Amino acid sequence: MIKIGVVGGTGYTGVELLRLLARHPEANLVAITSRGDAGMPVCDMFPSLRGRVDLRFVTPQDAALDRCDVVFFATPNGIAMQQARELVDAGVRLIDLAADFRIRDVAEWEKWYGMKHASPELVAEAVYGLPERNRERIRSARILANPGCYPTAVQLGFLPLVESGVVDLSHLIADVKSGVSGAGRKAEVHTLFAEAADNFKAYAVAGHRHLPEIRQGLEAMAGQGVGLTFVPHLTPMIRGIHATLYARLSTDVNVQKLFEERYQDELFVDVLPTGSHPETRSVRASNLCRVAVHRPHGSDVVVVLSVIDNLVKGAAGQAVQCMNIMFELDESLGLDIVPVSP
Secondary structure, eight states, rough: EEEEEEOTSHHHHHHHHHHHHHTTTTTTEEEEOTTTTTTTHHHHGGGGGGGTTTOBBBOOSSSGGSSSSSEEEOOTTSSSHHHHHHHTTTTEEEESSSSTTTSOOOHHHHHHHOOOOOOOEEEEEEEEOOHHHHHOOOOOOOOOOOOOOHHHHHHHHHHHHHTOOOTTTTTEEEEEOOOOGOOOOSSGGGSSHHHTTOOOOOTTTTOOOHHHHHHHHHHHHHTSSOOOEEEEEOOOOSOOOEEEEEBBSSOOOHHHHHHHHHHHTOEEEOOOOTTTTOOOOGGSSSSOOEEEEEEEEGEEEEEEEEEOOOOOIIIHHHHHHHHHHHHHHOOOTTTTOOOOOO
């Protein structure tokens, strides 16, 4: 059994992580931290976990995290980097669901996240946790940077095209919509029901902090620079991300075959038949990414539709998938979940 600590178990990604780990046959949850709710039974805050998680929240100081095999950080940006050195030196493997170790250029990270990095010397060691790209490096990782939700949907949608070099890399467009849970479990005006319901809007068009992460991933696939326009939107739903991605072919290719062959051995990427239109509800509560690829009117423009659950494949599920790889387990353990419908 893997001894697991979870730092920050009170947010949406935290409870999703607990839901998945509670049914994982090799997971032994030993500590779940919360400074503000220490002493409270976890199932009092999240009744869905009653009979599944019998622990109480504890403060980070009382959690004995250095005795764990792996510690997940389901915390705001800037927390994991403060504790990373101590845990790594104790032989603990760290999986950060926030952004502390995602961007390799520390100065770029500091510009987008507005704070000084506390462990810049560990950034180069961190492995970016997109299994479909970095599976072999994930196996030996001590620090795992779990990808963001927008970056996961966009990179998986573009990957076969960019990796094979069949599109114009100077002009990629990602038009992406997210449910409100992507903003986290906190009180903010724009996510109040009366603000978000019956409404649809773009935001951060001038620049979103996931832009450098997506661009970094695409450039690693391409082996060169890319031009990317990324526009996020907030939609009146709880879960889900829908990415509509545009690229122009630089050579004629059977794009359906390209996607099917690239993802034929991937458990959690489902390439749909020609002409399909994936829906966010088709992946709800699952670790799946469903993808469909189109060439409207037979033109040289490729339109890729990519859907994920932002809290699962976009966060906690991908983190558990990476843990399975790190500990040489079946990649699907704890994640063989049929999507919830309706």
